[in-house]
Amino acid sequence: MTVEEIVLQITKSAKKAAAAVACASTAAKNDALKAIADKITDQAPYIQSQNVLDLEAARKSGLSDAMIDRLTVGDDTITAMAAGLMEVAGLQDPVGSSDGTWIRPNGLEVSRVRIPLGVIGIVYESRPNVTIDAAGLCLKSGNAVILRGGSEAIHSNRALAESISDALSKTRLPENAVQVIPVTDRIAINVLLEREEEIDLIIPRGGEGLIRFVVENSKIPVLKHYKGVCHVYVDRTADMKMAGDLCFNAKVQRPGVCNAMETLLVHRDAAPVFLPEIDARFREAGVEIRGCEETCRILPTAIKAGEADWYEEYLDLILSVKVVEDVDAAMAHISRYGSHHTEAIVTADYRNAERFLREVDSSVVLVNASTRFNDGGQLGLGAEMGISTSKLHAFGPMGLKELTTTKFVVRGSGQVRT
Amino acid sequence: MTVEEIVLQITKSAKKAAAAVACASTAAKNDALKAIADKITDQAPYIQSQNVLDLEAARKSGLSDAMIDRLTVGDDTITAMAAGLMEVAGLQDPVGSSDGTWIRPNGLEVSRVRIPLGVIGIVYESRPNVTIDAAGLCLKSGNAVILRGGSEAIHSNRALAESISDALSKTRLPENAVQVIPVTDRIAINVLLEREEEIDLIIPRGGEGLIRFVVENSKIPVLKHYKGVCHVYVDRTADMKMAGDLCFNAKVQRPGVCNAMETLLVHRDAAPVFLPEIDARFREAGVEIRGCEETCRILPTAIKAGEADWYEEYLDLILSVKVVEDVDAAMAHISRYGSHHTEAIVTADYRNAERFLREVDSSVVLVNASTRFNDGGQLGLGAEMGISTSKLHAFGPMGLKELTTTKFVVRGSGQVRT
Numbered sequence: 001m002t003v004e005e006i007v008l009q010i011t012k013s014a015k016k017a018a019a020a021v022a023c024a025s026t027a028a029k030n031d032a033l034k035a036i037a038d039k040i041t042d043q044a045p046y047i048q049s050q051n052v053l054d055l056e057a058a059r060k061s062g063l064s065d066a067m068i069d070r071l072t073v074g075d076d077t078i079t080a081m082a083a084g085l086m087e088v089a090g091l092q093d094p095v096g097s098s099d100g101t102w103i104r105p106n107g108l109e110v111s112r113v114r115i116p117l118g119v120i121g122i123v124y125e126s127r128p129n130v131t132i133d134a135a136g137l138c139l140k141s142g143n144a145v146i147l148r149g150g151s152e153a154i155h156s157n158r159a160l161a162e163s164i165s166d167a168l169s170k171t172r173l174p175e176n177a178v179q180v181i182p183v184t185d186r187i188a189i190n191v192l193l194e195r196e197e198e199i200d201l202i203i204p205r206g207g208e209g210l211i212r213f214v215v216e217n218s219k220i221p222v223l224k225h226y227k228g229v230c231h232v233y234v235d236r237t238a239d240m241k242m243a244g245d246l247c248f249n250a251k252v253q254r255p256g257v258c259n260a261m262e263t264l265l266v267h268r269d270a271a272p273v274f275l276p277e278i279d280a281r282f283r284e285a286g287v288e289i290r291g292c293e294e295t296c297r298i299l300p301t302a303i304k305a306g307e308a309d310w311y312e313e314y315l316d317l318i319l320s321v322k323v324v325e326d327v328d329a330a331m332a333h334i335s336r337y338g339s340h341h342t343e344a345i346v347t348a349d350y351r352n353a354e355r356f357l358r359e360v361d362s363s364v365v366l367v368n369a370s371t372r373f374n375d376g377g378q379l380g381l382g383a384e385m386g387i388s389t390s391k392l393h394a395f396g397p398m399g400l401k402e403l404t405t406t407k408f409v410v411r412g413s414g415q416v417r418t
Numbered sequence: 419m420t421v422e423e424i425v426l427q428i429t430k431s432a433k434k435a436a437a438a439v440a441c442a443s444t445a446a447k448n449d450a451l452k453a454i455a456d457k458i459t460d461q462a463p464y465i466q467s468q469n470v471l472d473l474e475a476a477r478k479s480g481l482s483d484a485m486i487d488r489l490t491v492g493d494d495t496i497t498a499m500a501a502g503l504m505e506v507a508g509l510q511d512p513v514g515s516s517d518g519t520w521i522r523p524n525g526l527e528v529s530r531v532r533i534p535l536g537v538i539g540i541v542y543e544s545r546p547n548v549t550i551d552a553a554g555l556c557l558k559s560g561n562a563v564i565l566r567g568g569s570e571a572i573h574s575n576r577a578l579a580e581s582i583s584d585a586l587s588k589t590r591l592p593e594n595a596v597q598v599i600p601v602t603d604r605i606a607i608n609v610l611l612e613r614e615e616e617i618d619l620i621i622p623r624g625g626e627g628l629i630r631f632v633v634e635n636s637k638i639p640v641l642k643h644y645k646g647v648c649h650v651y652v653d654r655t656a657d658m659k660m661a662g663d664l665c666f667n668a669k670v671q672r673p674g675v676c677n678a679m680e681t682l683l684v685h686r687d688a689a690p691v692f693l694p695e696i697d698a699r700f701r702e703a704g705v706e707i708r709g710c711e712e713t714c715r716i717l718p719t720a721i722k723a724g725e726a727d728w729y730e731e732y733l734d735l736i737l738s739v740k741v742v743e744d745v746d747a748a749m750a751h752i753s754r755y756g757s758h759h760t761e762a763i764v765t766a767d768y769r770n771a772e773r774f775l776r777e778v779d780s781s782v783v784l785v786n787a788s789t790r791f792n793d794g795g796q797l798g799l800g801a802e803m804g805i806s807t808s809k810l811h812a813f814g815p816m817g818l819k820e821l822t823t824t825k826f827v828v829r830g831s832g833q834v835r836t
Contacts, residue, residue: 369830412787
């Protein structure tokens with residue numbers, strides 16, 4: 001079979017499976033998640049033996065240690081994947097619940113009822129655990145899923161796919177509800193992105209290059225975020241102790257993730273006191289500061305920031321710092337350089353807090369809390385599929401509900417339109 | 419200026435305007451809608467004089483009478499546009515309302531707050547009233563809008579754009595909140611569809627060719643429907659009088675619209691009685707029937723349907739009719755040939771009604787009611803922007819709420835992530 005034929009066979013069988021998953025009971029879906037969790041636990045030695053093939057190839061091709069770390073399926077990875085599936089099984093099923101029911105003057109009863117999207121395609125890189133995490137969330141929300149991982153993880157992903165198929169074949173869900181594209185040819189992605197007849201949504205997860213490639217080539221709607229250039233603005237009236245703790249947490253607790261702070265904005269009246277204090281903590285933690293002119297005056301060890309720094313998602317122990325005139329200047333900076341991801345203000349001023357929440361155009365805006373809370377679990381959505389920084393359908397973390405849509409259900413007694 | 423420069427200037431100023439419209443009060447938005455309504459009423463003679471230029475060109479180029487009818491801005495069109503704006507002014511403002519607020523164990527207060535999408539691009543054909551209707555809905559939902567009408571309506575649309583700008587310049591909303599692309603070059607659409615930096619959503623309205631062009635060329639998310647091949651299934655247990663009235667209404671009341679019935683499916687036990695009855699009414703109304711073999715046996719005057727008929731959106735007094743075994747066969751037919759738009763079942767059977775509502779994958783599913791109710795106004799959403807048959811963001815009629823999204827607003831007291 002050609003690559004095109006392989007992909008087409010997968011998309012068509014996924015569409016068929018989707019109709020069955022959409023009508024499956026919550027119990028049937030939970031049983032399937034449990035069956036997959038059991039199977040990957042049983043099959044751990046085989047999965048890990050296949051993972052070794054990927055790791056050997058990765059070392060030969062000179063992948064970075066960080067990449068190899070992400071690629072590794074250790075015992076803890078298996079445990080975490082199985083636990084994740086059980087956690088999703090415990091979440092409330094969004095399918096079939098109603099967003100509202102009302103009666104029209106002519107007696108028609110109208111409901112908006114939550115339904116699955118249908119077939120979801122996931123295009124991702126490196127981490128084989130995405131295969132399991134995405135499968136769990138898509139199944140629980142009543143969708144079929146097609147997984148296309150990176151070539152660097154192909155053996156691991158094929159092994160996980162076998163476990164999933166084996167597990168599903170013994171449940172009430174169709175085996176084709178979860179499928180992994182078994183070939184590494186790049187053209188398979190292009191074929192996939194053309195199949196609007198069968199696929200309802202594409203979610204790319206990985207570097208900006210992959211995501212831009214998917215957006216540019218997809219006929220199917222895409223949910224994505226390019227990057228998270230997250231800001232914290234420390235206002236004139238901020239509690240300095242609170243501001244220091246929040247900024248330290250936002251930058252240092254896990255610098256490599258998309259909701260870490262990348263730029264700190266400080267009110268000019270707060271800067272002379274706040275910056276030296278936080279700088280001492282940051283230096284101890286190994287954070288490099290790239291500052292505006294005024295920052296560099298206050299902190300002589302700071303490096304001068306260039307224009308490019310304000311756009312940068314460092315994902316590292318580097319922070320750009322700018323002293324600003326007031327909340328308006330802070331919001332103007334965010335509007336110009338931000339990525340609509342996560343922004344926080346630290347303030348004691350009611351009006352500035354409310355203006356920031358209202359006027360800043362980001363998926364999550366916070367007052368007196370760390371940017372690190374932009375996360376489905378932390379915000380109370382349960383597990384998450386990623387974070388969207390485009391506004392259609394989902395803006396911010398995507399939980400089970402964001403993997404569904406609504407249809408209108410109308411119950412009548414013979415009404416016609418006049 | 420080149421076409422590209424003209425479009426870029428429009429998209430960039432629209433983005434700037436969007437920030438102001440997003441924060442405008444409901445009163446300011448309603449005042450703006452009223453100002454536009456007053457202005458187009460005042461300027462009716464000028465608008466109509468410009469419309470005459472379009473009509474003359476249309477006649478010269480041999481446009482069909484139906485097309486010329488749609489293009490005409492009569493006194494009643496002006497009145498309807500002004501009334502439409504006032505109706506939208508009377509609808510509830512979705513912006514700022516919350517889809518829910520909850521407290522996390524660490525004390526964070528999380529709300530999902532409804533916000534505008536930002537900049538909406540509308541690409542449409544023929545009807546100049548879309549210029550006003552779309553502007554009204556987009557403004558009320560807090561968005562800026564860029565309108566790109568067809569070249570056949572360019573003089574009418576430019577005249578309407580002048581009225582809108584004049585009106586807005588005397589309100590608290592920015593003048594650039596509504597902009598019409600003043601050039602007819604096709605390339606302007608391509609430039610527009612590339613501007614994901616400034617535009618958040620594209621809505622194409624027009625023929626299938628235009629819509630496919632937009633989907634294939636857009637980097638920006640698109641809400642659309644290709645066509646409405648709507649079905650009514652008359653079950654064995656249907657009340658025959660009710661079924662006849664519903665089917666007649668669904669086909670004849672307004673055959674040229676997307677929610678009109680295109681295919682009638684009849685249970686084989688009901689067919690011998692029901693088909694001759696409804697056929698008599700249909701023949702009187704001038705409806706041509708294209709039937710399956712069994713239909714043609716029962717109705718000797720029916721034309722034999724070909725495979726292509728089952729996919730057809732006639733938008734005319736033509737109906738394809740198929741006799742089916744049971745509700746499963748009816749749903750299988752809909753799944754194969756349907757367009758996810760609108761399907762209705764007429765039945766007295768509880769189980770079949772509930773199965774149809776649950777299993778049919780369409781934006782609006784109805785029991786014992788006409789397909790013609792798939793309409794924002796009829797379903798209680800207020801005015802509508804069109805109907806979406808793709809599932810992301812909106813599935814079915816799009817009202818004001820569907821022109822917005824939600825962001826997460828988090829109020830804390832110093833929380834950090836551990």
